[in-house]
Amino acid sequence: MHKLAVLTGGGDCPGLNAVIRAIVKSSYQEGIEVIGIRDGFRGAVEEDYKLLKLSNVSGILPRGGTLLGTTNRDNPFAYPTLVEGQLQIVDRSEEVISQLQGIGVEALLAIGGDGSLSIALEFAKQGLPVIGIPKTIDNDLMATDVTFGFQTAVSTAQEALDRLHTTAESHHRVMILEVMGRYAGWIALYAGVAGGADVILIPEIPYQLSKVAAAMKKRANLGKKFSIIVIAEGATPLGGEMVVERNLLGRIDPIKLGGIGAKLGEDLEILTAMETRVTVLGHLQRGGSPNASDRVLATRYGVAAVEAALEGDFGTMVALQGQKIVRVPLAEAVNKLKKVNQDEPVLSAARKLGIMMGD
Amino acid sequence: MHKLAVLTGGGDCPGLNAVIRAIVKSSYQEGIEVIGIRDGFRGAVEEDYKLLKLSNVSGILPRGGTLLGTTNRDNPFAYPTLVEGQLQIVDRSEEVISQLQGIGVEALLAIGGDGSLSIALEFAKQGLPVIGIPKTIDNDLMATDVTFGFQTAVSTAQEALDRLHTTAESHHRVMILEVMGRYAGWIALYAGVAGGADVILIPEIPYQLSKVAAAMKKRANLGKKFSIIVIAEGATPLGGEMVVERNLLGRIDPIKLGGIGAKLGEDLEILTAMETRVTVLGHLQRGGSPNASDRVLATRYGVAAVEAALEGDFGTMVALQGQKIVRVPLAEAVNKLKKVNQDEPVLSAARKLGIMMGD
Amino acid sequence: MHKLAVLTGGGDCPGLNAVIRAIVKSSYQEGIEVIGIRDGFRGAVEEDYKLLKLSNVSGILPRGGTLLGTTNRDNPFAYPTLVEGQLQIVDRSEEVISQLQGIGVEALLAIGGDGSLSIALEFAKQGLPVIGIPKTIDNDLMATDVTFGFQTAVSTAQEALDRLHTTAESHHRVMILEVMGRYAGWIALYAGVAGGADVILIPEIPYQLSKVAAAMKKRANLGKKFSIIVIAEGATPLGGEMVVERNLLGRIDPIKLGGIGAKLGEDLEILTAMETRVTVLGHLQRGGSPNASDRVLATRYGVAAVEAALEGDFGTMVALQGQKIVRVPLAEAVNKLKKVNQDEPVLSAARKLGIMMGD
Amino acid sequence: MHKLAVLTGGGDCPGLNAVIRAIVKSSYQEGIEVIGIRDGFRGAVEEDYKLLKLSNVSGILPRGGTLLGTTNRDNPFAYPTLVEGQLQIVDRSEEVISQLQGIGVEALLAIGGDGSLSIALEFAKQGLPVIGIPKTIDNDLMATDVTFGFQTAVSTAQEALDRLHTTAESHHRVMILEVMGRYAGWIALYAGVAGGADVILIPEIPYQLSKVAAAMKKRANLGKKFSIIVIAEGATPLGGEMVVERNLLGRIDPIKLGGIGAKLGEDLEILTAMETRVTVLGHLQRGGSPNASDRVLATRYGVAAVEAALEGDFGTMVALQGQKIVRVPLAEAVNKLKKVNQDEPVLSAARKLGIMMGD
Structure with missing residues (x-):
């Protein structure tokens, strides 16, 4: 050669x-x-x-x-x-x-x-x-x-969660971080475990809004007045659809990110009356050393x-x-996607830790 | 005592x-x-x-x-x-x-x-x-x-710019980073200089959209097929108003961030036909060590x-x-704000470096 | 329970x-x-x-x-x-x-x-x-x-190598980084590959000083006037012994670190007449998030x-x-150590990349 | 022009x-x-x-x-x-x-x-x-x-102190970090304040070994079983001289770093019987972004x-x-050095915080 x-x-x-x-x-x-x-x-x-x-x-x-x-x-x-x-x-x-x-x-x-x-x-x-x-x-x-690239993206998301944690705690807020993952929740799952999230929502497990809100309230009752939620961009409420914004040509709009995170934030604030803030990590996950x-x-x-x-x-x-x-x-x-299965060991560990997975 | x-x-x-x-x-x-x-x-x-x-x-x-x-x-x-x-x-x-x-x-x-x-x-x-x-x-x-807190926030924004830079360059894109600064553009100015931005838009200098677009095209003509823009959340187009989303009660909606960055992204993509992406740094600037x-x-x-x-x-x-x-x-x-004046030395340095300041 | x-x-x-x-x-x-x-x-x-x-x-x-x-x-x-x-x-x-x-x-x-x-x-x-x-x-x-803990230690060592790289290049120097690994060279091997080292010396492969010096000179002849060497604390020259300092009681002195790195530095400077500097990472590898x-x-x-x-x-x-x-x-x-074998895949990859492994 | x-x-x-x-x-x-x-x-x-x-x-x-x-x-x-x-x-x-x-x-x-x-x-x-x-x-x-370059060097030293802190606390040890500063103690002073050091030793203030040891013991009596010391490479004990190793030609040996840190470590371990460890930051302070x-x-x-x-x-x-x-x-x-004076505000702040300055 x-x-x-x-x-x-x-x-x-x-x-x-x-x-x-x-x-x-x-x-x-x-x-x-x-x-x-x-x-x-x-x-x-x-x-x-x-x-x-x-x-x-x-x-x-x-x-x-x-x-x-x-x-x-x-x-x-x-x-x-x-x-x-x-x-x-x-x-x-x-x-x-x-x-x-x-x-x-x-x-x-x-x-x-x-x-x-x-x-x-x-x-x-x-x-x-x-x-x-x-x-x-x-x-x-x-x-x-x-x-x-996956482990760097997870690190970036985990560092973001570390930052949000102190703000959440100081302000007694619910902080939501939306990360990449349109069809599979790997980044959300790993970053959520590594970043100490209380709730992790992934495309593979449609989330039940009322249960998420109940988890927030349960924590508040235990004296934990803040919560951290990681949500994959492709997560959906049970029975709902993926939130995508379409532009004039009907294509998915790559500029308007943050659909599902913002939607969850609004929904939760109404349901729980707890202050909620949303951050969309976006392209920060792709770049860097x-x-x-x-x-x-x-x-x-x-x-x-x-x-x-x-x-x-x-x-x-x-x-x-x-x-x-x-x-x-x-x-x-090619042409097949590896998704987070119900028997994925990190998912099981997350559940045993008490992390709410949306269901 | x-x-x-x-x-x-x-x-x-x-x-x-x-x-x-x-x-x-x-x-x-x-x-x-x-x-x-x-x-x-x-x-x-x-x-x-x-x-x-x-x-x-x-x-x-x-x-x-x-x-x-x-x-x-x-x-x-x-x-x-x-x-x-x-x-x-x-x-x-x-x-x-x-x-x-x-x-x-x-x-x-x-x-x-x-x-x-x-x-x-x-x-x-x-x-x-x-x-x-x-x-x-x-x-x-x-x-x-x-x-x-200011210098940590600037560091956070600069690190984000470093990340966006490699993506912008690899994809020949315009990358926009929206940072905090509702009334004063200090974070945008310092982070923009530290992060090698091509354009910095601050509340103190209403930006002329056509000139920003022209700057992108001029760079492209010089063989630079990507650009980095930092925009403060309170920046406005010349003659325009601050972009704020209001919720049902008429209050500024703290959940829906990213108004002006997304607006600029859409406007630019239409004017220049260059791929444009927007990241809103949001609460990541407040937290962390x-x-x-x-x-x-x-x-x-x-x-x-x-x-x-x-x-x-x-x-x-x-x-x-x-x-x-x-x-x-x-x-x-109290009750007075320190804004970026026209004779601010870092602003002058930015201009002499060839950074486009929106005007 | x-x-x-x-x-x-x-x-x-x-x-x-x-x-x-x-x-x-x-x-x-x-x-x-x-x-x-x-x-x-x-x-x-x-x-x-x-x-x-x-x-x-x-x-x-x-x-x-x-x-x-x-x-x-x-x-x-x-x-x-x-x-x-x-x-x-x-x-x-x-x-x-x-x-x-x-x-x-x-x-x-x-x-x-x-x-x-x-x-x-x-x-x-x-x-x-x-x-x-x-x-x-x-x-x-x-x-x-x-x-x-291993992957964090590797990251810490890799970040140190990134820092040393620019100094080595600017000064046309040989920079040596001594990392942990008294009996096994895992940290040195992984950090060396991740940090772009030219030479990696581990306890499992006694190094031949003359060959290391020859590698430095060969790089210099190719126009590369600097080199980066990672050495595990337990590495030894062929035929030589582990460098440990003993204190008055005859025990290994935990304060005087850096035996083998400093020894290699002196030896190389004499053999190659290239400016050489040594850094001992020490306890920085154990701490941190x-x-x-x-x-x-x-x-x-x-x-x-x-x-x-x-x-x-x-x-x-x-x-x-x-x-x-x-x-x-x-x-x-317990009572058995996992060492870097000759057929370890990362070792093979390092060799195929042209990294000098001391032999 | x-x-x-x-x-x-x-x-x-x-x-x-x-x-x-x-x-x-x-x-x-x-x-x-x-x-x-x-x-x-x-x-x-x-x-x-x-x-x-x-x-x-x-x-x-x-x-x-x-x-x-x-x-x-x-x-x-x-x-x-x-x-x-x-x-x-x-x-x-x-x-x-x-x-x-x-x-x-x-x-x-x-x-x-x-x-x-x-x-x-x-x-x-x-x-x-x-x-x-x-x-x-x-x-x-x-x-x-x-x-x-100064502020980056201080950051590097502070991050090292953050790492050493957790090890010191977990092991109940005295951790010593030697930083650059042959004639002036600026890096040691700023990094020490930023990194939560208990003792900062700089060239401008010859240190009294017995007082440093007494400070360690006083902390131990208060239940603080660990301490962090930052020492500039040019610091000297009162009445002593700068520790430099000379090579065969009588020149200061640039390879053998860490003279004064190691000396202090040995001295303190003998005087206090507390476990002591030394890290020399060396060239890591010069490199990096x-x-x-x-x-x-x-x-x-x-x-x-x-x-x-x-x-x-x-x-x-x-x-x-x-x-x-x-x-x-x-x-x-040129030809004059800016040293840390007794009325330097950061030095005063360090003393008021209870940081031991060697005297």
């Missing part, structure tokens, strides 16, 4: 640069050249490349973001293209393959979440030698125990992806199972 | 515990007993006291919040009271004075912002020996160069307030001027 | 308070009373108890240390005791058992490392119903995948230990295997 | 990159080109230059260190030079001036401490248009209220230095006095 390419797709996630660095450094040990593709699959279509030398990855380990840029929109199989002055959706995947082959790329390492890995799988089916590297702060990917665990995991993924490429084990994704990095077929990893 | 009392009023602020600790520790050196009053002036009316011994303040220096509790609602001069079964607003200030005198309190140290210090001033006029200690994370108090500067400042205020009490210099507030703690009349400190 | 007791033994470790809190909170849910024993087994001999109510563990989750106090010296089976005016070493284990039974304690939860758990095992053999909870920042306990991962793990251990007690599964230790908490016989956990 | 040059000299200090960035960004606004000189005055002699464009300073605000490199050794007025095969010390200052003039540099901005600014002053006397920018984490420069205060201050210095250059006000140094940046003659800034 003489040359491989790497791209990052989907939402920002702490540890992307650590993966890229590990790919470049371990490739260097093997005498392999690394081509960086800018802005995910957009750069693959538009031949927006950058040679990645050791000097390019020096000092990037602690940095959030991705030096390659990313986007969660462009798909070479359905790419907006000007054809005779008209914007059309065109399949440009073969172009991507011939372009990469044209510059001698023998393997494509795609770092991404469900969306980008699905595209990577399509390319694999078309014969492009592809290795996937799982990325999502939400930790909801099926084939791996943990995804990098990856913590030590994520740096180690991201580095291991990068090294393992180069190994897989060297061994010609294409169409796979690297994954963590127990303490080991393994390879799983890309097809197994 | 044998006994003094201390209370904390108004919003939570990093460093409150550091002031209380300094009062108790320096009083101990002088043989003075300290009575803590719970939940601000509410506790003063309702005789909710707690003797503060050395052991009570052990280990509280790093902790956010206030061990005494606080409230920003209760005023003894207009206190909701049940009179013959009817809720009435009653002046109970004399009760407070006689109760404190009854247990031998010779001085009241009131830690608070504009609201609590105004009440303290009223008590001073009625003859209660009062010393004020200025508290606001907004840094908008007139008679002191810096208030404790005070940083070293605020701990030193808060400690100095506490020591200085006990000194002022010992010297019988009542009706005053301790304040920082240059490197020194001085005393100023309480009357000078 | 109506009453259990808990103690913490051995060196300080982030997460001890989180375990205690989880024990008290989950016991409360089960209607069990919890007795805290002060300062490890000393308090068990001397009946130094404290009833732990919910209010005692409120707010302790983020705090380092242990509210019960700890010591790594006292052993009830060989306890220094005044007998007829003479200090003698006496077996007072039966006293401990009868005292605990006298107050109705039905189970003892012992949180500790190798030393304290060995004592716990002896008590189990004598019939005291004991559950062990593993604690060591060194991560070198045999029967569990990870111990709480546990990070989110350790809080979750410690909480799960506490909950699981109460479960084990409820089920009467005594003589066991709770342990993490994969993502699950299991129980293992206490006898399996 | 069309072109200026900038260099960084002396020890690493958080905020150097922030100054460089501010110089480049405000120069860009004025249409001025900025030449960066590598490794302080070494690069000035050896014409090691680098054009600094906006893109070079993008993203460096949060980064520790200096992108230009630094050294605290080379002096163009006495520069080691090979002359006919012999190493001689040669005055190469005129070369530096003609080289800078040769490439059109109209002003040199020198960021440095006492040493570098002294060299800058010599250049000013020779007619080179020079502006100085004060840099020292020790805060011991005469003409300015605060130097950038500057905090918000230092970023604002460093940025203001950079902007002000460009202003001074534009106005032709050479031979001066920018300085902070109160809330304002002023200019002082370079000659006033």
Whole structure:
């Protein structure tokens, strides 16, 4: 193997640069050249490349973001293209393959979440030698125990809870923190346990508003005049729907965050007459320096992806199972979400601790 | 002097515990007993006291919040009271004075912002020996160069900007951070300079939306495909009004934060067609461990307030001027706000750096 | 079950308070009373108890240390005791058992490392119903995948490496960081990978000084005029011995830290003529707030230990295997150390990244 | 003005990159080109230059260190030079001036401490248009209220104290932290107050060992079985000398840190029989991301230095006095140290708080 390419797709996630660095450094040990593709699959279509030398990855380990840029929109199989002055959706995947082959790329390492890995799988089916590297702060990917970025996001949320705690206590308030997790409640669950939350509400367990209010009052009766609630953005009241704001075009509005947290706050204040405040953590969870665990995991993924490429084990994704990095077929990893089951051990621990889970 | 009392009023602020600790520790050196009053002036009316011994303040220096509790609602001069079964607003200030005198309190140290210090001033006029200690994370108090809590709030906002930076850069987005500052833009200005913002919008300078959009586009033309904007919650577009959401009772709704940031985000996305995201820092700015500067400042205020009490210099507030703690009349400190003037040196520095200030 | 007791033994470790809190909170849910024993087994001999109510563990989750106090010296089976005016070493284990039974304690939860758990095992053999909870920042306990405190220690070391990196680069220096790990190199290995070290030296791989010096020079030839080395306190040069300073009584001197780091620094400066600086992280690794991962793990251990007690599964230790908490016989956990093997995956990854491991 | 040059000299200090960035960004606004000189005055002699464009300073605000490199050794007025095969010390200052003039540099901005600014002053006397920018984490420069880097160093030391606190309390130990400050105790004083130290020992107040030991015992008698001591590296016992280790060449050994802290630890353990542990913070104080205060201050210095250059006000140094940046003659800034006087307000506050200052 003489040359491989790497791209990052989907939402920002702490540890992307650590993966890229590990790919470049371990490739260097093997005498392999690394081509960086800018802005995910957009750069693959538009031949927006950058040679990645050791000097390019020096000092990037602690940095959030991705030096390659990313986007969660462009798909070479359905790419907006000007054809005779008209914007059309065109399949440009073969172009991507011939372009990469044209510059001698023998393997494509795609770092991404469900969306980008699905595209990577399509390319694999078309014969492009592809290795996937799982990325999502939400930790909801099926084939791996943990995804990098998740632990940093949990830390960020836990630090926010530590801050809110003292305010809640001083003011005798209910403080609500809305965290990421549209379909799975991993961040809310882990951060809630780590941050000493009294109530944790996740998409997997529709919450009963009256029971949440009763829990607040019970605490007040015990002399605890404040409470901390963590709620995942995708949580819903029993019988209710996910709160999403839609913009004029009918798409989910990415600017107006905080739907469900604000709704819960209003509902609770009416039901309990306790002062309630809401904070939406939002993009703060995606950015910043990856913590030590994520740096180690991201580095291991990068090294393992180069190994897989060297061994010609294409169409796979690297994954963590127990303490080991393994390879799983890309097809197994995508299109399914890992949710918080009722027998999840951290959920059981939360319940035994007396944390109210909404039901 | 044998006994003094201390209370904390108004919003939570990093460093409150550091002031209380300094009062108790320096009083101990002088043989003075300290009575803590719970939940601000509410506790003063309702005789909710707690003797503060050395052991009570052990280990509280790093902790956010206030061990005494606080409230920003209760005023003894207009206190909701049940009179013959009817809720009435009653002046109970004399009760407070006689109760404190009854247990031998010779001085009241009131830690608070504009609201609590105004009440303290009223008590001073009625003859209660009062010393004020200025508290606001907004840094908008007139008679002191810096208030404790401000620098921690700026740090929190700057750390948020660091996080948003990598996401903005990776996604080529405009990221907007809304910070506290309803009437004065100190947090936005300092955090913006410290966090490398491209645009800083403060209440003192109504912003021209078209110029902000033009600045984004100019950056894009220079190859900078992302931008960071810090906006104070009280900022307004030129000719526009402060964005506040009102609840059913017509009061400003404390739950629905983020009015102006979200508005700016929508406006900009329409004008520039650049992807825009908004984060509202909210209560995260109030909580958490005070940083070293605020701990030193808060400690100095506490020591200085006990000194002022010992010297019988009542009706005053301790304040920082240059490197020194001085005393100023309480009357000078309240009812006026320190705003960011056009000749403020940090504002000038921001402009010379090329930061867009909205005008 | 109506009453259990808990103690913490051995060196300080982030997460001890989180375990205690989880024990008290989950016991409360089960209607069990919890007795805290002060300062490890000393308090068990001397009946130094404290009833732990919910209010005692409120707010302790983020705090380092242990509210019960700890010591790594006292052993009830060989306890220094005044007998007829003479200090003698006496077996007072039966006293401990009868005292605990006298107050109705039905189970003892012992949180500790190798030393304290060995004592716990002896008590189990004598019939005291004991559950062990593993604690060591060194991560070198045999029967569990990870111990709480380890990840916080790794984070602390990684943050130190981040700081040293910029100084090394600015000054073109070799910076050496000595971290904990007398017999096993887990902290050095993980922190080194997470902190971007160029060289990692661990007790399991005696280092060849000439090769380390050659690696520095090779980097300099590649234009990298600085290097970062992480060394475990128990690392040794090939053929050399562990560097320990002994005090007048011949015991290892706990004050004079930093033996091997300083030795390596001197040796390297002579061999390479490159400016070299040494930092010994020391006790900073033990203290401070546990990070989110350790809080979750410690909480799960506490909950699981109460479960084990409820089920009467005594003589066991709770342990993490994969993502699950299991129980293992206490006898399996003690007297063996988990070292970094040559086939440890993180070690392999480090080598493939080009990190010099001393050999 | 069309072109200026900038260099960084002396020890690493958080905020150097922030100054460089501010110089480049405000120069860009004025249409001025900025030449960066590598490794302080070494690069000035050896014409090691680098054009600094906006893109070079993008993203460096949060980064520790200096992108230009630094050294605290080379002096163009006495520069080691090979002359006919012999190493001689040669005055190469005129070369530096003609080289800078040769490439059109109209002003040199020198960021440095006492040493570098002294060299800058010599250049000013020779007619080179020079502006100085004060840099020292020790805060011991005469003409300015605060130097950038100091507040970050204090924060680092305070965070270390927070960590040591919980260990000290859990183990009932005396924990000693040795911080920087060879001649002035500013870091020790501020960090000690911010970190809740019981004893602070600084070079300006020789400490009486017996009194320190007595203070430990007095605390123990009050039931406080632990103590925290901060000691500046240049502190000395009354009648004793500064502890420095000298290497084979008789120079102060920069590797063997921790002289006085370890000495105090041994002395105290013997005198009090209390367990004592020592941590030497060392280089951790110099590195890492500057905090918000230092970023604002460093940025203001950079902007002000460009202003001074534009106005032709050479031979001066920018300085902070109160809330304002002023200019002082370079000659006033160098060769004098600002020490902690007996009437220093923070020292008085420390004493009134009951902190033991060694005397």
